[in-house]
Amino acid sequence: MRKYLPIAIILGLLAILFFWYISIKNGAVRVNQEVSKEWGNVETTYQRRNDLIGNLVKTVQGSADFEKSTLEAVIKARSEATSVKIDPTNITPEQLAQFNQAQGNLNSSLSRLLVTVEQYPDLKANQNFLKLQDELASTENQILTARTRFNESVQKYNNYILVFPNSVFLGNYKEKPYFDAVAGAEKPVEVNFDFDKEKK
Numbered sequence: 647m648r649k650y651l652p653i654a655i656i657l658g659l660l661a662i663l664f665f666w667y668i669s670i671k672n673g674a675v676r677v678n679q680e681v682s683k684e685w686g687n688v689e690t691t692y693q694r695r696n697d698l699i700g701n702l703v704k705t706v707q708g709s710a711d712f713e714k715s716t717l718e719a720v721i722k723a724r725s726e727a728t729s730v731k732i733d734p735t736n737i738t739p740e741q742l743a744q745f746n747q748a749q750g751n752l753n754s755s756l757s758r759l760l761v762t763v764e765q766y767p768d769l770k771a772n773q774n775f776l777k778l779q780d781e782l783a784s785t786e787n788q789i790l791t792a793r794t795r796f797n798e799s800v801q802k803y804n805n806y807i808l809v810f811p812n813s814v815f816l817g818n819y820k821e822k823p824y825f826d827a828v829a830g831a832e833k834p835v836e837v838n839f840d841f842d843k844e845k846k
């Protein structure tokens with residue numbers, strides 16, 4: 647019986663190591679799936695914003711004398727923003743920067759549109775336009791929340807795959823990038839509204 651004891655101990659240690667390895671791999675799958683889920687939430691909130699911007703543009707187009715170039719800039723930026731697609735399982739810093747830049751360009755064009763609207767009293771008073779503006783503001787808050795949660799899930803994922811000894815078994819898992827602020831976001835935006843001004 648004693649001669650089988652070393653073999654039983656070795657087999658027991660191998661079984662422990664095997665289940666430990668499986669546990670590490672399963673943990674990596676879970677944190678990776680969490681990143682994918684949070685990225686899906688980011689895309690959903692951006693899609694909601696894109697849909698609202700489409701409705702906003704249609705409402706503004708109803709004002710025949712509205713500045714055509716401003717509308718065209720928003721339409722172009724919206725098209726470019728929706729064309730950037732990212733696979734969260736293989737996300738790279740360059741892809742995320744491209745996505746961020748496209749969304750930043752859209753945000754900038756939209757801001758110019760909303761400032762220009764101030765010169766059009768009839769449009770400012772349009773109930774549909776005001777409702778869309780409120781929904782856009784709410785969606786921007788949802789985008790901020792979704793991006794924050796995405797970054798939190800990326801932090802959890804990166805910590806999991808980079809710490810020792812997990813890093814020994816998870817060499818095929820790559821570190822994922824975080825959402826950064828759009829370039830220039832640290833500068834305050836100057837917006838002057840003159841609610842008493844009437845369009846002549």
